Structure formats: C-alpha cells, structure tokens
Amino acid sequence: MAKNKLTYDFHDGKGPVPAHKHANGGGWVADTARVSGEAWVYGEARVSGEAQVSGKARVSGKARVSGKARVSKTPIVIDGLIFMVTITDCHIQIGCKIRTTSEWKKMRVKDIKLLDDQAYDFKKSFGAFIAEMAIFHQKGIVKKNGN
Secondary structure (H helix, E strand, O other), X not given: OOOOOOEEEOOOOOOEEEEEEOOOOEOEEEOOOEEOXXXXXXXXXXXXXXXXXXXXXXXXXXXXXXXXXXXXXXXXXXXXXXXXXXXXXXXXXXXXXXXXXXXXXXXXXXXXXXXXXXXXXXXXHHHHHHHHHHHHXXXXXXXXXXX
C-alpha cells in the first residue's frame, strides 16, 4: 500500500508511525507490515513492524502481530492473564515480547527474570500450557520454517 498521511501509535516504543485501517475488518496495519490475500484484521487487532498476515488468517480481538512474525492462519490469542499471549505460525508473543517458539524454549531462568518482575512466575504457571498450545497450533508449519 502506498504511504499515506495517517499514523497510529502501536505502543511499541516507536511512537506514531505511518499506518492505515485494513479494508478487511478495519484493524490498524503499519505501512511497513503486509496483510494480503483473504486475510482479515478486525476491530482492535493490530499488525505492525515487518509482520506479514496472509492466506485466510483472521486477526481479531486484542491480538497483536508484530516484529517479523508471519501468520498464515488465525492465531491463538489468550487474554485475561497478567500478560496477553498470541501464538502465530512460528512465534509466541507474551506481553510485548515476541520470539520464535524455539527461542522461547531455549530461554534460561535468568533471561526470563530479566524480562519482567512477574515473568518467571507467569512461566511457571502457564509456560507448559502455552508451549503445548504452540506445538498444536504450529504443527506442520514449524517443520517447514525450521522454527
């Protein structure tokens, strides 16, 4: 999409950036991100950074797809916990931190404690559940991408 004069603050520390409301659903999409095909971005959902949403993916609710995340099917969004969780094709975003699934699995206790005061307790309580959900959701996609 051509650059325009609209901007939006995705609350990622970069301030307002060029963005537009997506034709399929009206959610905000940064001009640096790409939403293509039959993909939709609804309501409060946001796509920013260099993220790509394609295929028949539906991004909705309070889902955030950011960084270099790739979504080709509807992500799993878990809200109502201390941190919101979004599971995409190859990434897991917990709060504002996005990593590949393999990067999250390799994180050591000291690295997790550096993320946030409550991150370690969150991982102890929900880490195994989130990992299982990611494995289920990413089955077949992770093998192709090596993540």
